[in-house]
Amino acid sequence: MQEAHSFVCFFYLIKRGRTFFCRKVGVEVKLLMYALDSKGEILSLYQVSKSMIDSMRNDTYHCPVCKEPVLIRAGNKVTPHFAHRPDSECAAGSGGETEEHERGKWQLFHWLKQQGQEAAIEKRLSNGKRPDVLLTLPRRRIALEYQCSRIPQKDIIKRTKAYQSMGIFPLWILSSRHFCQKGPHRFILNDFLRTCMYHFPHGYQLFFLDISKQEIILVYPQGSLGMGMTIGSIKKVPLSHLSFPQLFSSPAPFPRNVFHDYLQQMWYVNRTVYRKEESSSERQYRQYLYLKGLHFSLIPSAAFLPVPGQVQLGGKAYLWQTKLLIEHFLPASYETIIELPEVEVPETINGYQPSLSMQYLEQLHALNIVRKTGKNKWVKNRQLTFHTHMEAGLKEDEQTLAQLGRL
Numbered sequence: 001m002q003e004a005h006s007f008v009c010f011f012y013l014i015k016r017g018r019t020f021f022c023r024k025v026g027v028e029v030k031l032l033m034y035a036l037d038s039k040g041e042i043l044s045l046y047q048v049s050k051s052m053i054d055s056m057r058n059d060t061y062h063c064p065v066c067k068e069p070v071l072i073r074a075g076n077k078v079t080p081h082f083a084h085r086p087d088s089e090c091a092a093g094s095g096g097e098t099e100e101h102e103r104g105k106w107q108l109f110h111w112l113k114q115q116g117q118e119a120a121i122e123k124r125l126s127n128g129k130r131p132d133v134l135l136t137l138p139r140r141r142i143a144l145e146y147q148c149s150r151i152p153q154k155d156i157i158k159r160t161k162a163y164q165s166m167g168i169f170p171l172w173i174l175s176s177r178h179f180c181q182k183g184p185h186r187f188i189l190n191d192f193l194r195t196c197m198y199h200f201p202h203g204y205q206l207f208f209l210d211i212s213k214q215e216i217i218l219v220y221p222q223g224s225l226g227m228g229m230t231i232g233s234i235k236k237v238p239l240s241h242l243s244f245p246q247l248f249s250s251p252a253p254f255p256r257n258v259f260h261d262y263l264q265q266m267w268y269v270n271r272t273v274y275r276k277e278e279s280s281s282e283r284q285y286r287q288y289l290y291l292k293g294l295h296f297s298l299i300p301s302a303a304f305l306p307v308p309g310q311v312q313l314g315g316k317a318y319l320w321q322t323k324l325l326i327e328h329f330l331p332a333s334y335e336t337i338i339e340l341p342e343v344e345v346p347e348t349i350n351g352y353q354p355s356l357s358m359q360y361l362e363q364l365h366a367l368n369i370v371r372k373t374g375k376n377k378w379v380k381n382r383q384l385t386f387h388t389h390m391e392a393g394l395k396e397d398e399q400t401l402a403q404l405g406r407l
Helices: 050-056 099-114 153-164 191-195 244-248 256-272 280-291 318-329 356-366 390-406
Strands: 011-016 019-024 034-036 042-044 069-075 078-083 118-121 133-136 141-147 168-175 181-183 186-188 198-200 203-210 215-226 229-238 370-374 377-380
Touching: 034 099, 042 099, 050 069, 099 118, 099 133, 099 141, 099 168, 099 203, 141 153, 153 168, 153 191, 215 256, 229 256, 256 390, 280 318, 318 356, 356 370, 356 377
Parallel strands: 141 168, 168 203
Antiparallel strands: 011 019, 034 042, 069 078, 118 133, 133 141, 181 186, 186 229, 198 203, 203 215, 215 229, 370 377
């Protein structure tokens, strides 16, 4: 970043501990915060004292991307950084990164190197891609992408597939600014976050990095409450206390009472509260019931069942469960095979795509509403009905929640 600009800008410094942040009002700050020294070692001016920076000016430095010479820029009104010469055509020099992005990459790189891992920043791959940090393990390579801005989902998917085509596992680590926590076990999960969500044997997982606290936030979504609200486990670990394999560790068991309380509250609200302003999918759902002479407050409790894949789909489970019951379960006779069409769910970033219909049938089986007769085959065990008044629905909800709690 050059210190002279053709427009007027103002700087202010914010000190947090030993770290200084430089912000430019109305303009995104672009910095090159690391370079190669004369020995070929990568270094950063991040958290380096002024006296040490002054002594470093006698050495020569090169851009790790284009290998051109770079200069040290430091002063009272700028964050210490490296800069290309004005005539440079390097993409890193002309475009650069936001300070947050640069600091995040450096923290991840430094964290891996401290563990003795083979890591490189912005290493150019054969397809021209430059992952923020490339980790090389004995049997696989992992591209760590620290994502600060909210980019289109198609861009996330495109870059993911580009890495996968080279046999590289992409690990998206998001800025903590995207993590909106609403309580000890509650947080917001939007479409952008779902695009960056993984599914491992222990369940769903998201990764965040808080550069100011230098900590990783591991989020394990467990259930969707609708309107973006999600419940799950949250673990915050300082980078200094975390090894790379521990990123993928299982969460502590989710408290059953917490899950039950959230379900009870959600079911009661969904049945009793009429929201005038609703999403288009909710309006379509109500119109669908209205045309059939039914009301959303009187649906069977079996239309509220929690399934793991709902986290991946988002929204509320009753929007699709009610329709499956009306069109495929209620018209079926006793002891006939129940077949439910698939509910379309986008894949996770690592290619997992659940069958919500199968997960739903498993829940119906647990409640003795259907009976399993073979692999992925269920027959109708008992009938379900729409209630005639809300009190009957609330009573059934209590009974169904008690059953689920015993499972």
